[in-house]
Amino acid sequence: MAGSSFGNIFRVTTWGESHGPALGVVVDGCPAGLTLQEEDIQRYLDRRRPGQSKITTARSEADQVEILSGIFEGRTTGTPISLLVRNTSQISRDYSEIASCYRPGHADYSYDQKYGFRDYRGGGRSSGRETIGRVAAGAIACKILGQLGIEVCAYTRSIGPISIDPSRFEAAAISETRTAMPDRDADTQAVAYLEEAIKRLDSVGGVMECRATGVPAGIGDPVFRKLDALLAQAVMSIGAVKAVEIGDGTTVTTRYGSENNDNFCIKQGQVAKTTNHAGGILGGISDGSDILIRAHVKPTPSIYASQQTVDQSGQEISLQIKGRHDPIIVPRAVVVLECMTAITLLDALLSNLCCRMDSLEAFYRKPELLRK
Amino acid sequence: MAGSSFGNIFRVTTWGESHGPALGVVVDGCPAGLTLQEEDIQRYLDRRRPGQSKITTARSEADQVEILSGIFEGRTTGTPISLLVRNTSQISRDYSEIASCYRPGHADYSYDQKYGFRDYRGGGRSSGRETIGRVAAGAIACKILGQLGIEVCAYTRSIGPISIDPSRFEAAAISETRTAMPDRDADTQAVAYLEEAIKRLDSVGGVMECRATGVPAGIGDPVFRKLDALLAQAVMSIGAVKAVEIGDGTTVTTRYGSENNDNFCIKQGQVAKTTNHAGGILGGISDGSDILIRAHVKPTPSIYASQQTVDQSGQEISLQIKGRHDPIIVPRAVVVLECMTAITLLDALLSNLCCRMDSLEAFYRKPELLRK
Amino acid sequence: MAGSSFGNIFRVTTWGESHGPALGVVVDGCPAGLTLQEEDIQRYLDRRRPGQSKITTARSEADQVEILSGIFEGRTTGTPISLLVRNTSQISRDYSEIASCYRPGHADYSYDQKYGFRDYRGGGRSSGRETIGRVAAGAIACKILGQLGIEVCAYTRSIGPISIDPSRFEAAAISETRTAMPDRDADTQAVAYLEEAIKRLDSVGGVMECRATGVPAGIGDPVFRKLDALLAQAVMSIGAVKAVEIGDGTTVTTRYGSENNDNFCIKQGQVAKTTNHAGGILGGISDGSDILIRAHVKPTPSIYASQQTVDQSGQEISLQIKGRHDPIIVPRAVVVLECMTAITLLDALLSNLCCRMDSLEAFYRKPELLRK
């Protein structure tokens, strides 16, 4: 079944494997008239690029994006935008070891069971490089959201036991720290923690968080396409994510209703909420407050320490993984979270144009109101 | 946008409001030849029926299901199954109070912002009664899964601070306790906790959990239709759910990779895992272990205590909600979690038939192998 | 696979069989705020109702529609609209004859091959009564289009060899003639032709045509969702249709390009075309001219004359069909064509709101422009 597409109006279709010739994405349904160039996309790809510090994989890829369609004279035409990134640093080595065995925590066994065989080179389609297409498409979504006054910002909230202190939140630190933490003290501690884990040939997990500000109230749909439900799909679909929370998330279960309800109030003549336990979504539809989502990421399954597993012939074996791996997934995945959030929000914003008779009538009765 | 459908092959479309004439569901794509009668569905609806104990709403609805199509001589025909439940206990009272104000924690404000107005009677489409269609469809999915040797079982894991003790897990207790807890001691404590909350005119939250056993390895699709991603959408789309976990969920973030990876081993000649931190899904595809999912549910937003809010004219007001409400959502939502899990699994199982050339060739070259 | 849904934003899901308890439709994605009552829908259902003259089946059904959801205080709420029509005139007779044999021209054999068995009563899901759901949904689409200044009008163009004379086109005659022909002379001849066929225990075919006026230029999408491609699917999906034409259709193949191209010109200060061979669609997108579509309908496969066929045990047999059948499908199918055209156009019009950055920005930057 076709599982590589996401979104209904702004539809993203990704493709590519870790060690194939290239990876990419087709973005169909992008509104016409957006100014777009390769730099807009490259900026986001650079944030997930490997080889940038000692806490990321040693694989070095330029990850240069090429726009192959959908742009004319610097603007989107409304037709599909095809984006391509060539793989250049696939190391041509002997994969026979992982070819015939199942790495713990990886998709090797489940892919084999599904498809009968698998592209084992670097994890194939299940590699983290699959997210290149997501980030390239998300860069476009972020640009559009920006023009609507919506900002989406993701960062690392914790690494292992080390969490940021929200009172020290510093946005600039997200791009400047190696951990993508908005708190330089926490970053320092987290790097030490990571270095310790690397020495132990081990890996660690963490939590990433994403905040969307400026989302108008009324976005999302009832029942199965609730905004939080689509965000949950979008975020849980990122490899290694094992839990997704909206707003106060798991902590709501031990509260009383009187504590957890956000009271409405009037601020500057507008309806607002005194608190935002709900994370900006009520009944699956945005309420005008910040949207807050958290993703819990497991430790990188590839570790250098020896592990017990089985091979394809059914023998129990001891495995020592070689290759180049990140000791933690979170810092490079933060931009993926940001991009998946942006794609989901944009698709819901586009859907929302069609939900009222008054909008529909105005659009077709007085199109000049809406046309430059 | 059409948000009331879920599933690609086994597609469920629900409809109906809390105080409209009826609610229901159309199940399209159900395989032909399944023995099905109203009792199969009624049994599940009865588990979510209100009015069954003092810890649920006083609204009493028989919730009798009627099959309107798709069945011939006791078997499904492969064409859409339409299921209908009439509302009978809508109390015809004065709704003017909530008609003009925004209840904290509810979808009133966000619906108004989206649609320009709303059906305020009992919450309209955002009511918990919306789940009748999900449960009716899920009953069919559960029956099919059962015939494939797959059991899906959901229960209450905690209510407020009171959790079950897994070592005392007793399946029979799920249907016999008022809390749907598989632990009678925890149930006793939880009921006391709930009664205290009711006295305080307040409400409480909790955690529900669902386990699917017998799911073969290889189910689910890479990237956006990962099995855990679709489960996350399915479960987060249940009203009041604020967090979703797969397997060990949030706890993985403080582990090392060497602790969190499940080693593969051979058990009774089959590939198995020594642990199941992953919750039965690796790379978005089932690995043959039990699938485990948890949903964190907020306290019922409707409480009898007075709350501060605003009305449609922009005035801050004090609101005291009347009507009939559950002091906790969890016990009646457990069957909804079970049903959404079953629908998601069945859809993925059906998709999976199409993913290999050898299956496709066998099916068309030797159809007699597959036909009774 | 779920084949009972149509449309992406305005999504229609039909259900029901000829001799089941009821038939119906769920319309999801209807814009909020449309004034709608049962009479709006009943008016369209009455046009396809059987038992109205001697050239239609003797089965008499009131086909009274009931609205079960999605309307509050006389307006659509934006949530799914569920519409129900009870079957009342199923004659409880012995179906054993057609139960065990394959009627020529019918879906009996192909359904058996697909599903392993079938609901043979009155054709089950493949009955013409399946169109009740289409017409009920189409009535809503027509009402919305009407409020946008778009009129959709279908009629009978020919019955057997008897065609209307376009120079005598009289719109009032469509609803007043038994044939739904907009030409009373052609109607008289066609009725005589039909009566002759009835005497011979035979049936006849015909052509129906649909014109949509007022469709703005720019509706439809490139490539696979071209407006004419979606219209072709919509119309070919009506039972018994064997060919679909847009504009001048089949006649274009013997023309030169210089004859077939429609020249652009300026009329009343607007871009227009001097001719409309294209039927209002260029490159899959509306050009502002009338949209014209034709459907070629085969003779009713149920005839009273004896036919050669086979039974389920593989014996060749002679079959004489009993029951109540229309000697021609066209007059009652005209409203189905109109409704399918309207649903397709409306879905494309809704999609179109999302295709430009300037509309998107205006919508979110100045929502007051679009809100009553």
Place this chain on the structure above:
Amino acid sequence: MAGSSFGNIFRVTTWGESHGPALGVVVDGCPAGLTLQEEDIQRYLDRRRPGQSKITTARSEADQVEILSGIFEGRTTGTPISLLVRNTSQISRDYSEIASCYRPGHADYSYDQKYGFRDYRGGGRSSGRETIGRVAAGAIACKILGQLGIEVCAYTRSIGPISIDPSRFEAAAISETRTAMPDRDADTQAVAYLEEAIKRLDSVGGVMECRATGVPAGIGDPVFRKLDALLAQAVMSIGAVKAVEIGDGTTVTTRYGSENNDNFCIKQGQVAKTTNHAGGILGGISDGSDILIRAHVKPTPSIYASQQTVDQSGQEISLQIKGRHDPIIVPRAVVVLECMTAITLLDALLSNLCCRMDSLEAFYRKPELLRK
């Protein structure tokens, strides 16, 4: 709206413009384990390649395909297959003339109305080069169908007034004649007719036909996803097609039911039909006979003769189109028809695996039956 995808399980997403850097397609949902290499695809692309004779455009493109993903060790992995064709012969000339005016019969005006502007170079996305992606994907579908014993074959049936004589049908001639006619006499006449049209600076239309043999009975779905309805969408979506017929198509309307019904009989112990007026589809589901579909194609809208039209400033002007154009679309579009038919059939065949409980149970109870 995303209009560049087709198919539900075997999902094809095309992208690219006439004068952009490249065109391509992503094929998601292709079953794993198919042997596939670039030659399999190139063979089909070569059939639509321009510059092959004096009756096709002078634009010469190698149209070399590159496989970028989804293949490992010569076999499909079940993950998306990305195919790329670079544009190499875009002539960099002055497009200012057509940039500012609306060519008759082309999509210039409708695109401008939809998107606010357009990529006017060579027609942009509305160019016939868009079909490269369809053909590349269709080559894969054809290969799979071939392995199931299904052959799909399209050819030219008529050019202007010159039709093939079915009694002289010679399959080899399809690839050997310049017209793709399976009748060398008709080809000779048609070439003469075409040369005359070229001299007159004009263009001509024609009819193409496609036959699928070996399709088992039972393929397709009721109501909106009828096999003929999806074929109609698929075929009408090919640029310049103005009518689609199934089986005897338009001719059925003047027949009596007794003439048009295909009687069932027993041939070699199997259910068969004595005739095939229905074109292999009854009730939207295949009946085991050959599937026959015809597409009526308008004359190429680009002609060298002078035409009247308007420009973007609203002036009526006289236009003489330059550039390189086919005087007829049909011979190069035949392979597109074949490919769209194959994609539609394959998607329906895949869907069909999921429609019966007995198949589902066999698949999961005895997977070894279906696995090599």
